[in-house]
Amino acid sequence: MPEKVEKKLVVVRADVLEKISEMARRENKTLFALVNEILQDALKVSEMKVTVGDLTNFYRLIKVQKDSGSLILPLDLFLKLVQKWENKEELEKEWFSAGEWYGKYLMAKFEDPLAILPSLLSTSLWHLSEVKMEGKSDGRAVISMIAPNADQLLLELTGKYLEGVMNALGFRSIKSDIVRGVGIIEFLRKL
Amino acid sequence: MKRKFLAAKENLADKINEIAKEHGRTVFSIVNEALGAFIRANEWGKDLTTIIEDARILEIARNSGMVLMPEPLHERLMESASFDSKMKEYWRSSGVVFGKYLDLNGIKDLKKVERVLKEVVGVNPDISISSERLVCISPRLGEKRSEAVAVFLEGVMSSMGLEIASREVSKGIIVLKFKRESEP
Numbered sequence: 001m002p003e004k005v006e007k008k009l010v011v012v013r014a015d016v017l018e019k020i021s022e023m024a025r026r027e028n029k030t031l032f033a034l035v036n037e038i039l040q041d042a043l044k045v046s047e048m049k050v051t052v053g054d055l056t057n058f059y060r061l062i063k064v065q066k067d068s069g070s071l072i073l074p075l076d077l078f079l080k081l082v083q084k085w086e087n088k089e090e091l092e093k094e095w096f097s098a099g100e101w102y103g104k105y106l107m108a109k110f111e112d113p114l115a116i117l118p119s120l121l122s123t124s125l126w127h128l129s130e131v132k133m134e135g136k137s138d139g140r141a142v143i144s145m146i147a148p149n150a151d152q153l154l155l156e157l158t159g160k161y162l163e164g165v166m167n168a169l170g171f172r173s174i175k176s177d178i179v180r181g182v183g184i185i186e187f188l189r190k191l
Numbered sequence: 192m193k194r195k196f197l198a199a200k201e202n203l204a205d206k207i208n209e210i211a212k213e214h215g216r217t218v219f220s221i222v223n224e225a226l227g228a229f230i231r232a233n234e235w236g237k238d239l240t241t242i243i244e245d246a247r248i249l250e251i252a253r254n255s256g257m258v259l260m261p262e263p264l265h266e267r268l269m270e271s272a273s274f275d276s277k278m279k280e281y282w283r284s285s286g287v288v289f290g291k292y293l294d295l296n297g298i299k300d301l302k303k304v305e306r307v308l309k310e311v312v313g314v315n316p317d318i319s320i321s322s323e324r325l326v327c328i329s330p331r332l333g334e335k336r337s338e339a340v341a342v343f344l345e346g347v348m349s350s351m352g353l354e355i356a357s358r359e360v361s362k363g364i365i366v367l368k369f370k371r372e373s374e375p
Binding site: 005006007008009010011012013014015016017019020023031032035036037038039040041042043044045046048051052053055056058059060062065066068069070071072073074075076077078080081082084085094095098101102124125126127161 | 192193194195196197198199200201202203204205206207210218219221222223224225226227228229230231232233235239240242243245246247249250252253256257258259260261262263264265267268269271272278281282285288289310311312313314343
């Protein structure tokens with residue numbers, strides 16, 4: 001005789017339950033079985049000290065990044081390559097145009113790229129400890145970067161990359177202040 | 192917002208309840224969040240379990256000191272730099288460190304390593320690993336990058352105790368054969 005499974009009732013949103021019931025039907029599973037699978041996954045995620053919502057959001061944002069042609073690379077190797085480049089001005093131009101391309105990609109992919117940009121930046125710029133973007137009512141936008149242990153050149157190049165992104169999104173840089181470990185760039189919407 | 196009751200296994204419901212208390216949340220919000228994530232994953236054509244595993248791999252990559260960089264930038268940097276023995280050593284040791292990091296995170300099984308490497312090496316590479324060999328096919332890798340990736344993969348595999356017996360590297364194709372344990 002199969003072991004009796006003890007059950008408990010939990011409260012959920014009616015619309016969510018409706019969708020899950022439909023999916024259970026499609027997958028030919030009982031609602032009870034599917035819900036238990038999902039809760040099991042949620043518990044697995046909580047062991048990673050994050051929520052399932054945060055994790056799926058992280059995955060989605062990195063997916064956007066990878067779909068745009070980003071690669072995952074060891075930071076130390078990337079830095080070695082950057083440091084070998086002798087012409088800094090040329091390097092800055094390369095980063096600016098890579099940013100510009102990314103900005104155009106976001107414009108093609110999202111209806112409101114500026115709305116998703118802050119989460120994309122904070123999720124994908126792994127070499128920064130913190131990156132924030134703030135829109136001002138007077139048409140200005142400010143991006144701040146904090147990376148106490150980051151290489152100064154890499155921080156400056158990231159600044160150029162962000163200028164490229166914002167340029168494609170209709171903003172020009174009006175002030176850039178990048179000192180050791182911290183960078184603040186101000187932008188103004190282009191007329 | 193309309194609410195309804197849903198049956199779940201008692202032990203799971205109890206654990207969710209504990210987590211809710213621990214984090215100052217409600218069971219309602221945690222369960223809805225989990226079900227919502229499942230629905231979204233389905234809309235993306237993936238299942239939640241796969242997304243969780245992929246996200247975990249990405250977390251591991253991030254925590255191991257990797258960065259996300261635009262491919263054209265990397266390509267330009269690689270083109271201009273000479274891939275000398277010093278550079279090769281950097282790539283190799285970077286692979287060794289990454290392999291050790293995987294080991295520390297309990298990723299020892301070759302199939303799991305294969306899955307991680309698929310996520311972190313190049314763009315959608317076709318990688319297969321057995322105890323005899325590793326094959327990596329990624330048509331977008333140029334000659335120099337193929338060599339760099341090969342050296343990195345050698346580092347990863349050697350940190351897992353697999354010594355390289357032979358290697359064939361050409362543009363976009365890497366084949367590493369491992370020494371059998373009995374081989375000298």
